[in-house]
Amino acid sequence: MLKALILIVIATLVAMTAVACDQKGDLEKVRLAEVTRSIFYTPQYVALEKGFFKDEGLDVELTTAWGGDKTMTALLSDGADIALVGSETSIYVYAQGASDPVINFAMLTQTDGTFLVSRDKIDHFEWGMLKGSTFLGQRKGGMPQMVGEFVLKKHGIDPHADLDLIQNIDFANIANAFGSGTGDYVQLFEPTASIFEKEGKGHIVASFGKESGKVPYTSFMAKASYIDKNEATVEKFVRALQKAHQWVEDNSAAEIAKVVHPFFEDSDLGTLATVVERYKSQGSFAKEMKLTKDSWDNLQAIMDEAGELPKQVEYEKLVNTKIVEKVTKK
Known part of the structure; x- marks a missing residue:
């Protein structure tokens, strides 16, 4: 009798382990490189901490590159699948004659931070x-x-x-x-x-x-080839971000601070709440996520004014709004 009971327990444990492995295996890994670590990117951290990416079947691995050049190097060398970085970097890459251009597919922030x-x-x-x-x-x-x-x-x-x-x-x-x-x-x-x-x-x-004013300050982007091969993955990624943006919109700065605190352990909750409220009040978080032509033109005007625009690039060449439009429509 005892032997039979032990066998049942072992079988149950094996089955539970198999289910857990299957569930973990169901998650598709996405390597995300951010240009820096900042409260400015609050919706991204909310999506990670609240499990919105996992709800979409994604295992998002976040690394901080500490600089636009390092972030783009990671993306172009296939060290990352998706990058969160200033939209200007996609223009720099395009101007250098990239055969596989980097495409902006969703905005995270729409003002300077x-x-x-x-x-x-x-x-x-x-x-x-x-x-x-x-x-x-x-x-x-x-x-x-x-x-x-x-x-x-x-x-x-x-x-x-x-x-x-x-x-x-x-x-x-x-x-x-x-x-x-x-x-x-x-x-x-x-x-x-x-x-x-x-x-x-x-x-x-x-x-x-x-x-x-409004400008596509930090956007999620990926190589055109990655988006072509993984459009469903990118759509899931954007859908998780949409949930995060809505959660940020619906909750207080104090509540948001508690959620993102693990990413800023050296900062106290009061300071984090102050910063989140500051960004929310000036409309920094791009809830709609769509990079508009007006924002793109403003970006290039700012780059041109600074003497950093290598060439004018048409909006349609480096911006994909189809995924955001599909997600927000649903």
């Missing part, structure tokens, strides 16, 4: 105060730098004539450089900007996102 941080506290900030100052800018040719220059020029400031502009510091080390005493002003992403403010290392005085 950086903030102007002053070393000194300023009660009544005016953009003209930057003239004659040392400005620690972002990497040349990247969206933060181009939008930064666009905004400065909008306020009558020539970045290269009116400022001591520093652009030779690696993206990952800009915050550390400012924290160590370099520059009077710096252009920073969150949550670093708010952390600096909390620690007394700097003070947020303006938002580049509010000043620049």
